[in-house]
Amino acid sequence: MTTADARPREPKYYTVKRHLLERIESLTPGSAVPTERELAAELSTSRTTVRQALVDLVAEGRLVRRQGAGTFIAEPKVTWPLHLTSFTEAAALNGFAASTRLIAVTRIRGDAEVAGRLGLAAGAPVVRIERLRLADQRPMAVETSHLSASRFPNLTRNIRRHQSLYELLRIVYDVVPMRAEELIATAPASPREASLLGTETGAPMLVLGRHSRDADGEPVEWVTSWYRGDRVTFVADLSAPRR
Ligand code: GLP
Numbered sequence: 372m373t374t375a376d377a378r379p380r381e382p383k384y385y386t387v388k389r390h391l392l393e394r395i396e397s398l399t400p401g402s403a404v405p406t407e408r409e410l411a412a413e414l415s416t417s418r419t420t421v422r423q424a425l426v427d428l429v430a431e432g433r434l435v436r437r438q439g440a441g442t443f444i445a446e447p448k449v450t451w452p453l454h455l456t457s458f459t460e461a462a463a464l465n466g467f468a469a470s471t472r473l474i475a476v477t478r479i480r481g482d483a484e485v486a487g488r489l490g491l492a493a494g495a496p497v498v499r500i501e502r503l504r505l506a507d508q509r510p511m512a513v514e515t516s517h518l519s520a521s522r523f524p525n526l527t528r529n530i531r532r533h534q535s536l537y538e539l540l541r542i543v544y545d546v547v548p549m550r551a552e553e554l555i556a557t558a559p560a561s562p563r564e565a566s567l568l569g570t571e572t573g574a575p576m577l578v579l580g581r582h583s584r585d586a587d588g589e590p591v592e593w594v595t596s597w598y599r600g601d602r603v604t605f606v607a608d609l610s611a612p613r614r
Contacts, residue, residue: 383416383420384420384421384423384424384427385424387410387414387416387420387421387423387424388424388427388428390414391404391410391424391425391428392428392433395428395433395434395444398444399444400443400444400445400446400447401443401444401446402443402444403441403442403443404425404434404441404442404443404444406441407421407422407425425442429442429601430574430575430600430601431601432445432448432599432600432601432602433445435601436571445601448601448602448603448604449465449467449506449511449602449603449604450465450603450604450605450606451465451598451603451604451605451606452464452465452605452606452607452608453553453605453606453607453608454608455548455549455550455551455583456537457535457536457537457538458471458504458512458514458535458596459471459534459535459537459538460537462506465506467506467507468506468507469504469505469506469534469535470504470505470508470534471502471503471504471505471534471535472502472503472505473500473501473502473530473531474501474502474503474513474567475499475500475501476498476499476500476501476527476530476531477498477499477527478496478497478498478499478520478527479496479497479498479499480494480495480496480497481493481494481495481496481497481517485497485517485593488517488582488590488593489517489518489519489590489592489593490519490589490590491519495519495520495521496519496520496521497517497518497519497520498517498518498519498520498523498526498527498530499515499516499517500514500515500516500517500518500526500530500536501513501514501515501516502514502516503567503568504596509602510567510568510569510599511568511598511599511602511603512568512596512597512598512599513564513567513568513596513597514594514595514596514597515594515595515596516536516592516593516594517592517593517594518591518592518593519590522544522589523540523544523546529543536592540591546585546591547585547586548583548584548585548591548592549583549584549585549586550583550584550588551581551582551583551584552581552582553579553580553581554579554580554581554582555577555578555579555580555605556577556578556580557575557576557577557578557600558576558578558597559572559573559574559575559576560572560573560574560575560576560597564576564597568597568599570599570601574599574600574601575600575601576597576598576599576600577597577598577599577600577603577605578595578596578597578598579594579595579596579598579605580593580594580595580596581593581594581596582594
């Protein structure tokens with residue numbers, strides 16, 4: 372059996388990062404961080420090393436970079452519950468006001484994956500809704516939802532009148548998602564997501580895929596949500612299985 376090395380060699384930038392973390396702990400959100408040049412001089416290291424440490428801290432959501440203005444201490448992350456609630460309800464549970472910007476709503480022919488998830492044959496009509504989700508006016512996620520066009524007639528029109536998809540499903544179609552499978556993965560932001568979410572291409576994203584069903588087990592939606600990894604911590608309430 373091999374044993375893991377308890378004290379792996381620490382890269383130089385990591386030492387700088389730990390030092391910066393200690394230093395920024397006492398600073399309040401919004402305060403400016405010294406420039407790369409100042410930090411390099413202060414820590415007797417190169418600007419490249421400082422830059423690498425800062426890139427990590429930005430990716431983790433500790434710092435934010437503002438083009439042309441400098442680097443600042445970030446606002447604390449938002450904790451987001453993982454329940455079978457809507458974005459609107461989850462935001463309210465956190466004390467935020469949710470808002471939605473409809474980016475596009477289109478009727479497509481579902482490919483084998485999307486149609487399959489919705490219990491339809493490949494090529495069946497599917498409504499694809501792309502929305503930007505905001506909490507207290509801050510962009511949090513880009514969400515792409517797929518629903519069966521025949522199960523939800525006039526959805527392309529109705530979604531324009533409702534901020535909340537779940538509210539619309541309940542009021543207009545009498546459908547409530549009761550069970551869901553949620554997949555979580557990480558991915559770098561594409562230029563499109565980055566620009567919609569006000570971040571940089573390649574920034575770490577938390578990607579959630581939700582496949583929900585109603586009380587009869589009929590598929591309701593297949594949704595992919597790209598959340599800014601530097602803004603959100605997901606919290607799941609776990610309980611031990613019955614033995
Ligand atoms: C969350 C879920 C989505 C769901 C959405 C509905 O964001 N990940 O799967 O479609 O909530 O939210 P709302 O009713 O606010 O539109």
